Amino acid sequence: MDGQTKNWITEGEKVLMPTYARFPLILKRGKGADVTDVDGKTYLDFVSGVAVNALGHCDSILVDALQEQAETLLHVSNLYYNLPQIELAKRLVQHSFADKVFFCNSGAEAVEAAIKLARLYAKEHISGDRFEIICAENSFHGRTMAALSATGQSKYQSGFEPMLPGFKHLPFNDTDALENAIGPQTAAVLLEPIQGEGGVRIPSPGYLATVRKICDRNNLLLIFDEVQTGIGRTGHLFAYQETGVIPDIMSLAKGLGGGLPIGAILAIDAVAASFQPGTHASTFGGNPLVCRAGMTVLDRITEDPDFLKNVQLCGMKLMEGLRALQEKTGLITEIRGKGLMIAIDLTLESMPMIEAAMERGLLLNRTGEKTLRLIPPLTIHSAEIDQMFSILSEILMENCDAKT
Numbered sequence: 001m002d003g004q005t006k007n008w009i010t011e012g013e014k015v016l017m018p019t020y021a022r023f024p025l026i027l028k029r030g031k032g033a034d035v036t037d038v039d040g041k042t043y044l045d046f047v048s049g050v051a052v053n054a055l056g057h058c059d060s061i062l063v064d065a066l067q068e069q070a071e072t073l074l075h076v077s078n079l080y081y082n083l084p085q086i087e088l089a090k091r092l093v094q095h096s097f098a099d100k101v102f103f104c105n106s107g108a109e110a111v112e113a114a115i116k117l118a119r120l121y122a123k124e125h126i127s128g129d130r131f132e133i134i135c136a137e138n139s140f141h142g143r144t145m146a147a148l149s150a151t152g153q154s155k156y157q158s159g160f161e162p163m164l165p166g167f168k169h170l171p172f173n174d175t176d177a178l179e180n181a182i183g184p185q186t187a188a189v190l191l192e193p194i195q196g197e198g199g200v201r202i203p204s205p206g207y208l209a210t211v212r213k214i215c216d217r218n219n220l221l222l223i224f225d226e227v228q229t230g231i232g233r234t235g236h237l238f239a240y241q242e243t244g245v246i247p248d249i250m251s252l253a254k255g256l257g258g259g260l261p262i263g264a265i266l267a268i269d270a271v272a273a274s275f276q277p278g279t280h281a282s283t284f285g286g287n288p289l290v291c292r293a294g295m296t297v298l299d300r301i302t303e304d305p306d307f308l309k310n311v312q313l314c315g316m317k318l319m320e321g322l323r324a325l326q327e328k329t330g331l332i333t334e335i336r337g338k339g340l341m342i343a344i345d346l347t348l349e350s351m352p353m354i355e356a357a358m359e360r361g362l363l364l365n366r367t368g369e370k371t372l373r374l375i376p377p378l379t380i381h382s383a384e385i386d387q388m389f390s391i392l393s394e395i396l397m398e399n400c401d402a403k404t
């Protein structure tokens with residue numbers, strides 16, 4: 001650890017709660033796909049704030065828009081309307097299945113809002129005792145108590161029991177289990193169209209369409225949690241668009257603000273109408289600054305015809321390069337991905353790989369003991385992918401050499 005880094009970490013540990021197993025790295029500035037630490041070392045960022053920095057770091061159009069908004073209006077209460085909130089909601093409605101939007105501040109809050117809306121709707125429209133949400137094993141929906149209860153991984157829940165009642169977890173991809181699990185209290189099914197934190201798990205073809213049919217037959221709402229998959233990450237504005245399966249409610253966050261904290265739920269009119277004045281709220285939700293960020297991100301993705309093409313092409317280039325590395329090193333057991341959301345399972349522990357990459361100026365992320373995840377900014381260039389591969393292949397080759 002160099003000069004300033006060490007000092008700042010000592011300072012930080014004195015005052016920050018120890019909720020994160022942080023790397024010894026203090027990031028000070030960023031531009032595009034690069035971030036630079038307090039000691040002046042630059043890293044190629046294939047983490048992008050965990051799938052947040054859709055336009056890369058400090059995109060000049062986003063910075064200009066925020067500067068202008070900061071000088072105009074930062075915050076007003078939801079007792080009043082504000083223009084960026086209306087403008088962003090209009091864009092989300094225009095480009096999705098939805099008719100109405102509710103804004104909050106994070107992914108977990110978006111999932112909370114989706115659960116509350118589903119419960120209200122089911123009680124009003126189906127029957128008074130419908131409240132249960134069916135979720136998937138291995139899912140991740142956030143850390144607040146309802147989102148945590150919906151999450152299908154016990155490692156996140158440990159110590160916080162009891163979980164809230166009314167959540168059932170079934171194997172992802174198992175439609176028979178879903179048919180069998182539906183009971184008189186079931187209100188909705190909540191799924192990630194691709195499980196992100198669970199290791200980039202893509203459902204079998206037809207799974208989501210069958211879930212939709214089962215929901216329709218049983219009068220259940222279908223909620224897609226697109227907090228990670230949404231806003232271009234999979235090469236489509238929303239992952240559901242590629243599947244052709246339309247949910248009734250969708251949660252968004254992460255990439256939506258391009259680095260500013262915003263979450264949202266989108267819903268069809270018939271469902272959104274269950275939220276009435278007083279039923280749900282957020283002080284900061286949809287404030288002018290974060291909505292201006294969301295407008296800028298959405299405009300870029302939807303108005304630049306090459307934006308999503310770049311995500312798809314760069315995603316393909318990454319998959320091809322990873323397959324070549326798999327062949328060359330024998331250290332990769334599986335590659336899964338869509339667009340710029342890719343996971344690789346290794347025969348080795350992933351943490352030493354991440355540390356070795358960091359040493360060489362590359363930030364990587366993992367979803368498990370032996371699983372790396374690549375989630376670069378959506379604006380990543382081909383040359384940066386080459387740069388990433390030259391580091392990753394060096395590290396893997398060293399481990400090959402060590403094995404022989």
Ligand SMILES: Cc1ncc(COP(=O)(O)O)c(C=O)c1O
Nearest residue numbers: 106107108140141142196227228
């Ligand atoms: C699918 C999904 N839902 C919800 C969340 C929670 O989002 P946040 O950390 O913004 O609360 C995440 C975060 O990784 C996520 O991937």
